[in-house]
Amino acid sequence: MSKKGVYGSKIKKATQMLFYKRHQKPGVRGAELHKALGADYPKVLDLLDDYLKPLDLKVKIIFEEEKTPEKPTVEELDKARFYVTLRGELQTKDKLMGWRIDDLAGLAITISYIISKKGQASRSAVEKLLGEKMPNWKISMNIERYIRCGYLGQDDNGQLYLDWRTRAEVDQKALINMLLSSDAQKAQAAEPKEQIEKEFED
Numbered sequence: 001m002s003k004k005g006v007y008g009s010k011i012k013k014a015t016q017m018l019f020y021k022r023h024q025k026p027g028v029r030g031a032e033l034h035k036a037l038g039a040d041y042p043k044v045l046d047l048l049d050d051y052l053k054p055l056d057l058k059v060k061i062i063f064e065e066e067k068t069p070e071k072p073t074v075e076e077l078d079k080a081r082f083y084v085t086l087r088g089e090l091q092t093k094d095k096l097m098g099w100r101i102d103d104l105a106g107l108a109i110t111i112s113y114i115i116s117k118k119g120q121a122s123r124s125a126v127e128k129l130l131g132e133k134m135p136n137w138k139i140s141m142n143i144e145r146y147i148r149c150g151y152l153g154q155d156d157n158g159q160l161y162l163d164w165r166t167r168a169e170v171d172q173k174a175l176i177n178m179l180l181s182s183d184a185q186k187a188q189a190a191e192p193k194e195q196i197e198k199e200f201e202d
Contacts, residue, residue, distance in 0.1 A: 007043075007044065007047060010037050010038070010041075010044045011044055011047055011048050011051065013036060013037060014033065014037060014041070014044050014045060014048050015048060017032070017033065017036065018048075018059070018082060018083070018084050019084060025081075025150065025164050026083060027062075027081045027082055027083040027164070027168065028081070028082050029078070029079075029080075029081055029082075030077040030078040030079060030080045030081070030082060031078040031079070033045070033082065034074070034077075034078050039074065041077075042074070042077055045059050045082065052084065052087070053087065056086060056087045057084055057085065057086060057087055058084070058085060058086070058087040059082055059083070059084060060082070060083045060084070060085045060168055061077070061080050061081075061082055062080060062081045062082075062083065062164070062167045062168055063076065063079070063080045064079050064080065081164070081168075083168045085168055085169055086169075102133075102134055103142055103145070105133065106130055106133060106134055106138075106142050107142075107146055107151060108175060109129065109130065109133060110126055110129075110130065110143070110146060110152065110160070111151070111162065111166055111170060111172070111175065112175060112176060113125075113126060113129055114126070114152075114160060114161065114162055115162070115172055115175075115176060119161055119162060120159050120160070120161045121159065121160055122158055122159055122160070123143065123154060123158045123159070123160050124158070126143065126160055127139050127140070127143070130142070130143075143160070147163070149165060150163050150164050150165035150166075151163060151165045151166045151170075152166070
């Protein structure tokens, strides 16, 4: 078989592995891809990523330590998990995907808070925070939904952490920048009001 034919066969196999959910969590461990495709599986995934571009999809790598090595070794890739995710952003009309806007806002707040706490926060602290934004009866239900959908995990000590879906789907840096930008805009909008109130007092 020609080299092109060999890589064509490997790309097909990689596509089947990445798109077909074989475990409780989607995606595939690098070690599984290594075993099925050979030591050159990173190159196979690069080729697959090129094929997925016209579909606005991409192969995303999530490392165990959450930090992305600049030039990961095969050993580091073997320990990572590979997913197929969107390359661009969802259109506004598609973003809710059956979720209420306040539920998504609660998820964004929760993720941001956990990031600010170095990746882990007590459930009670998150519940208290969400209590400022939504009715109490929804808080526990929403957290359970976030856990069930894979955005959050919870350990035996009641600590919440970011689970596989947040790490695969959410651009954490962009989320934080968006929230900081929103806070800055609110502060700027409040300045004229405060100035007017001061002038009336004078």
